[in-house]
Amino acid sequence: MLLLSSPPDRHSPVEDLIGFLSGTVLVAVSVQFLQAAGLITGQIAGLSLIVAYMGGWSFGMVFFVLNLPFYAFALARMGWRFTLKTFLAVALLSVITDLLSRFTTLEVTHPAVAALAAGILASAGLVILFRHGASLGGVGIMALYLQDRAGIRAGLVQLVFDLGVLVLALFLFPLTVVVWSFAGAALLNIVIALNHRRDRYIAK
Incomplete structure (x- = not known):
């Protein structure tokens, strides 16, 4: 199909659209599992959940606002294409998570189930977004930059930051x-570290 045709190192607009929807829906469902069990995660999503729990605000709104300062770094270091895709992915996730909160209800009887499901779903969604030249903002931007420029696995960079968020959570x-x-969070980042390498997937 013409709309799906693209060179090996580029995704077509239709491929990006499907990738963005798939990735953000998977991450949004992972947030539903976390909220159902009262759990948090790392990165900006974790901070957003903490703020949302403490202030009674929606996760989507908090997540969108906390990501705003990171776009300047993305534009300077990663280029306008990556920055625009990341902005769209963050906006899409913010909308989808709020819609899911209104129209779906999850009941989790043990936090282990929520942790396992959230880790797997979120990691799959993030890998899809990474492979379409986007992230969900925040630390993910720096993680991809360090992986591309210094060869440090993105999942490991995110895990280090996640430890800081979870140390803060110990007080709350x-x-x-x-x-x-x-x-x-550890499962999420291990899956990303094992499955996302720029030398194995060159398309943007």
């Missing part, structure tokens, strides 16, 4: 919540 949440949240 019960220990069991933090432990299961760390398990989910």
Whole structure:
């Protein structure tokens, strides 16, 4: 099909659209699992969940606002194409998570289930977005930059930052919540570290 045709190192607009929808829906569902169990995660998403829990605001709104300062770094270091795609992905995730919160209800009887499901779903969604030349902002921008320029795995960079978020969470949440949240975040970043390498996937 003409709309799906593209050179090996580029995605067509239709491929990007499908990739963005697939990636953001997977991450949005992972957020539903976290919220159903009262868990958090790392990166800006984790900070957004903490702020949303504490202030009673929607995750989507907080996530969108906290990502705004990172676009200047993205534009300077990663270029306008990556920055625009990341902005669109963040906006799309913000809208989808709020819509899912209104129209779906998840019941989780053990936090381990939520941690496992959230880690796998979010990592799959992020890998899809990374391979379409986007991220979900925040630390993901720096992680991709360091992977492309210094060869440091993006998942490992994110895991280091996640540890900082979860240390903060120790002062705000019960220990069991933090432990299961760390398990989910660690799984997420291990899957990304194992599955996203620029030398294995060159398309943008």
